[in-house]
Amino acid sequence: MNFFLYLIPIFGIFALGYLGQKKLGFDTKSISTMALYLMSPVLVFRTFYTTEFDLTYIYMALYTFLLCFGLIVVVYIIAFFRKYSVKETCGMILASSFMNNGNYGTPVVLLLFGAAGLDYAIILMVIQQIVMCTVGVYYAAKGSDEGDGIRSAIRAVQRMPMIYGGIVGFIFQALNVKLSLPIIQAVNMVADAAIPTIMLVLGMQLAKISVRNLEREKVSLSLITKLAISPIIAYFITLFLPVDEMVKQIMIIMAAMPTAANTTMYALQFNTEPEFVSSATLVSTMLSLATLPIIFFLVL
DSSP states (O other), X not given: OOXXXXXXXXXXXXXXXXXXXXXXXXXXXXXXHHIIIXXXXXXXXXXXXXXXXXXXXXXXXXXXXXXXXXXXXXXHHHHHHHTOOHHHHHHHHHHHSOBOTTTTHHHHHHHHHTHHHHXXXXXXHHHHHHXXXXXXXXXXXXXXXXXXXXXXXXXHHXXXXXXXXXXXXXXXXXXXXXXXXXXXXXXXXXXXXXXXXXHHHHHHHHHTXXXXXXXXXXXXXXXXXXXXXXXXXXXXXXXXXXXXXXXXXXXXXXXXXXXXXXXXXXXXXXXXXXXXXXXXXXXXXXXXXXXXXXXXXXXX
């Protein structure tokens, strides 16, 4: 099986967004905001509305938090030996502990597993977004001059529209609310457009990242942590989880995704090593074209 072929359409869409940003200069923030606040909540609503939940989803949440904190421990060990400052440590955490399973991982899972794996990927995406909006914002704020971590994290979670989409979808399913066909069609149209849109946005965001002052040692350590150590930790976590084999495969593949694009936004907002975090995002995304086929071969 040529796993490389699964990444060609993904990177093709990224490249389309990249070229569009370079040549036409879109307002990336507006498009990203539209995808985040209008389209993604509808996608999450559909998933929570149509998915029958069981213990698997609790294990998925447990896995996500264990993986995140496992990677944070790895970063603290690196920071101890390299004698990083608090700001450098927080920047390394942002670059190494949060995977891009929204506009990268979810499309990959869709191509690899089809509709059967998509719902699991979307649930992992929502959980990961919650982790980034709490733990990620905390460390971004901790590395800033203000250090307003907990309050900023709470405010970020309150502003996160995907959570509300999931809550409404879950309530509708629990109460057995039946939506009319026209409403279902409208929901499907917006939900189906969400993933391609956020993939284009990632390409646009990558076009705006500069690597002129690349900190090679730190970026290298971040890449090793994110692209190599992360899937290894994920593998050992899945050994203890009583979930389906396909779910375990999705978990490991998601763990091997490059640095989440949202971490660049947090780093910029709080001025926590923004150049380093953005460089790690770009380089890890490019390098994943070589590392992911290896992960596919080992896992599938």
